[in-house]
Amino acid sequence: MLRHSINWLTTVYTSNPLRKLLNRGLAVVIIICIFSLIPVVAALALAETPSLRIFGTALLIPGFVINWWINRHGTTQGAVIMTVLMVLAIFTAVDIQKYLTPWGQPIIIDIALICPTLIGAFFLSPWSAIWVAVIEASLICLEGMYMGLTNDRVINFAVFGPLTLVPIAALIALLAQMYQNALILSFDENARLAKLLHSDEYTLDHILATMDESGDHLSTP
Numbered sequence: 633m634l635r636h637s638i639n640w641l642t643t644v645y646t647s648n649p650l651r652k653l654l655n656r657g658l659a660v661v662i663i664i665c666i667f668s669l670i671p672v673v674a675a676l677a678l679a680e681t682p683s684l685r686i687f688g689t690a691l692l693i694p695g696f697v698i699n700w701w702i703n704r705h706g707t708t709q710g711a712v713i714m715t716v717l718m719v720l721a722i723f724t725a726v727d728i729q730k731y732l733t734p735w736g737q738p739i740i741i742d743i744a745l746i747c748p749t750l751i752g753a754f755f756l757s758p759w760s761a762i763w764v765a766v767i768e769a770s771l772i773c774l775e776g777m778y779m780g781l782t783n784d785r786v787i788n789f790a791v792f793g794p795l796t797l798v799p800i801a802a803l804i805a806l807l808a809q810m811y812q813n814a815l816i817l818s819f820d821e822n823a824r825l826a827k828l829l830h831s832d833e834y835t836l837d838h839i840l841a842t843m844d845e846s847g848d849h850l851s852t853p
Contacts, residue, residue, distance in 0.1 A: 643656075669693050692721055765801035
């Protein structure tokens with residue numbers, strides 16, 4: 633029963649073996665995010681967080697559910713939407729001000745900032761991680777300006793945020809590229825072996841048929 637449920641939840645409709653494998657992995661991530669957000673919303677409510685922030689975080693849950701359904705169709709749209717949702721999650725479930733430290737103080741780079749680059753690299757395109765890092769750093773700076781924070785805090789992250797995030801994203805992209813290349817080589821090798829096996833079976837059947845025909849001729853007086 634459990635195995636059947638997991639197979640159904642991670643079903644992807646596509647003939648592309650690489651995309652099928654990536655989207656099945658993304659389906660697992662989406663499901664984990666859905667169940668992880670429920671206690672997060674509860675914790676925000678108990679902590680008397682502003683209602684708008686709680687509502688924004690809660691809206692991510694149906695967003696993830698819709699994206700799970702889109703992801704089943706075997707396209708990259710699910711990975712694109714998932715990357716966008718992970719970036720939005722930073723602005724709803726995380727206090728942005730902790731990243732915008734005053735000038736001269738070290739900036740904070742945590743898993744919340746790295747998660748969107750991981751999603752983009754492993755499930756969309758390896759080198760999209762760099763663009764995701766630049767976009768989320770830019771959005772954090774814009775959010776800081778909108779919140780009316782001092783210029784030195786915004787400038788501090790605008791300078792050192794990309795200088796820290798982009799190299800991390802590049803490393804993640806390199807690892808994702810190596811991972812996808814290994815998968816492609818594995819698929820190609822499996823296809824070659826299947827073709828070779830099919831060819832050997834055909835040859836064996838042909839030899840056996842020939843031997844049978846020869847035996848019939850020898851047994852005929």
